[in-house]
Amino acid sequence: MTAATDALYGRALVEEATKKSGLIWVGGPGPVRALWHVWADGAAHVVGDGPGEQPLPDLVDGARADVTVRSKDKGGRVVSWTAAVTELAPRSEAWEAAVAELKGKRLNAPDGELMVERWAEQCRVLRLTPEDARTDLPDGSLAAAPLPTPATTREPVPAALPRLLFKRKQR
Template sequence: MTESLLDAALAEEATKKSGLIWVQGSGPARALWHVWTEGAAHIVGDGPGEQPLPGLTDGGRAQVTVRSKDKGGRLVAWDAKVVELAPHSAGWEAAVAELKGKRLNAPDSEQLTERWARECRVLRLEWQGTDRELPSGSLAAAPLPSPYTTRQEIPAALPRLLFKRRKRTS
């Protein structure tokens, strides 16, 4: 019993302090921004301009991996029950109030909560237990395909501009 309480406290504190958590439902693991409120992690997504939440279904299970804020390494992994909150319910309102404060660069800050109610899903990830099995190998994986990329061909003139020597004026 005490061990379970300590595991829950570790998962809660680590998740509260981390800006991102890795969440894996039935699909690949994804880095998601979140807030911890009312004893669970809350995420919003699956709408235009919001983070994708593939493989996370209401009543399903997910594994949450929390990274260390200072070193970025895996700190704790915990199992979660996924609960989709109904728009404008009491739990949804409390979660959205916290999520709205953490949402960066929202194009429509004034109508954000109404857009989330219409077009997005707000999920509650409830702690179900800690994964005590540490991985035996690397968890590195190839990046997921995405239409968003900054990788392009280097312009031909760029090396000349970068390595051009300045003339000294003395």
């Protein structure tokens, strides 16, 4: 295959894999983050950094980001690509088009129809435009320790729980 054909296949793989995946991992100067997104107009769009929204990596307009896309059914890495980052100005034509797609994918929004206004005032919408695709697998693991968070699912075991479980086994 020629370099032009490889580039076309890479671009098609990026688009199809990113469209089908519910999450992409985006890294910049800060930690890599798993983000929900939408694919529209040849790029991935993400919203965040506001109250009740996902935290975005430390990306600025004009920066580059590394994006890794997982397989929706198996969860493994399909493709990685470098993205040009564009921060969309609130209420611009490009912002309106991206937000129209994003609001349809936003699950469990706390404020329903007011969500778009909140995004315009308090959040950032980023456009991640693919520049190149890498389909070769890395030599080592890409596993990373989870980011610190105040969220927890562990609480002390209720005092009556061992008694209740013991009674259930005796029946």
